[in-house]
Amino acid sequence: MALREIITPENPVLRKKAFKVTNFNDPKLQTLIDDMVETMLDAPGVGLAAPQVAVSQRVITVRLSDDEESQKEYGDQAGVLYVVINPEIIRTSDEMVEGYEACLSIPGYYGNVSRHSAVTVRGHDRHGKQIRIKAQGWLARVFQHEIDHLDGVLFIDRAKEIWRVAEREDEDDEQVFAREDEEKPASEAAE
Ligand code: NI
Numbered sequence: 001m002a003l004r005e006i007i008t009p010e011n012p013v014l015r016k017k018a019f020k021v022t023n024f025n026d027p028k029l030q031t032l033i034d035d036m037v038e039t040m041l042d043a044p045g046v047g048l049a050a051p052q053v054a055v056s057q058r059v060i061t062v063r064l065s066d067d068e069e070s071q072k073e074y075g076d077q078a079g080v081l082y083v084v085i086n087p088e089i090i091r092t093s094d095e096m097v098e099g100y101e102a103c104l105s106i107p108g109y110y111g112n113v114s115r116h117s118a119v120t121v122r123g124h125d126r127h128g129k130q131i132r133i134k135a136q137g138w139l140a141r142v143f144q145h146e147i148d149h150l151d152g153v154l155f156i157d158r159a160k161e162i163w164r165v166a167e168r169e170d171e172d173d174e175q176v177f178a179r180e181d182e183e184k185p186a187s188e189a190a191e
Helices: 027-042 068-077 137-149 172-178
Strands: 047-049 059-063 081-092 096-102 109-116 118-124 130-136 161-164
Touching: 027 047, 027 059, 027 081, 047 137, 059 137, 068 137, 081 130, 081 137, 096 137, 109 137, 118 137, 130 137
Parallel strands: none
Antiparallel strands: 047 059, 059 081, 081 118, 096 109, 109 161, 118 130
């Protein structure tokens, strides 16, 4: 396994529609997945899409933190690693929720984005087996964010407002995050 470099919008791969994976036996795919997981955990982030490491393939990894706070808030979803290949959102809630998002590819910024409160994702696991995931709340948001990446869409395209993350020593920091209600501060939950 190896860490990969996370690209920013200067690299055009981030804005391309990624290709579907067709060969699940390709050892390069398995290496890519291992590297993505390592890179996501190292960042740290709660999700990563292959275009973010400059690979134009429809692969995402998602993992909510398993620390105590996260376990309290997300229960069984905390710490579960999802690897989804060729993911598709096949069902969405009518209900939309606004929440804060950040992105490892757009360091230093966060914004408020309206997302479906629940989605069902269909795709394949790393061995090609078909899987289906029902996600709600924060997990649903992360899936929508990552699947957007596969179409070259970034949260800044959808955000109603975008802010710069205040420096830690900046006293504005607290005020900025005092606005959050149900979602985690963006600086702790980059995708
Ligand atoms: Ni992102």
